Amino acid sequence: KAGVTQTPRYLIKTRGQQVTLSCSPISGHRSVSWYQQTPGQGLQFLFEYFSETQRNKGNFPGRFSGRQFSNSRSEMNVSTLELGDSALYLCASSFGTANTEAFFGQGTRLTVV
């Protein structure tokens, strides 16, 4: 079966701009989580959506937002980009219960200049 697809794979943006990242989960998965990965910080949890509702949220500023559509696809938006937002953004999909594993996409590498 098809895996988790994230688009685009690479992005270069300027400070102050906004960006939208997309994630298509595995068919049948209703949970989509977003993570920010940076060297030294590991995987920082951004938020999780389940059946179009944000179920969990990490400790990121309001500039980071997301949404999930009825087909479980999810988008993440970052407004007013800062240099420190440069990172690999990972999306993970799962059935959304505690005893299931998460499947990760390849990530979107965002560079803010």
Added chain:
Amino acid sequence: AQSVSQHNHHVILSEAASLELGCNYSYGGTVNLFWYVQYPGQHLQLLLKYFSGDPLVKGIKGFEAEFIKSKFSFNLRKPSVQWSDTAEYFCAVSITSGTYKYIFGTGTRLKVLA
């Protein structure tokens, strides 16, 4: 707040050496435990998981982990590492305490010298 700690941030081993990566979590209720691996240039993938039953679980590529409930630990082990094990390893915990949560540790970068 619930958290996952991985004590070793960087580990360097020679081939054939034994590996043990520590993982501790802070949560008093029922947990499900995972180890994920990220090889250079690749996406995160599941190495092994524990839901219930035998606390010693075996995963892919000769890895195993032991759940010790009294120590809130889920350490990853491999008797003899190979150069191809060079990767970043993440411990994760999932809980359902009112709301579903999936928490990752900060990761351990393993470098195996040929």
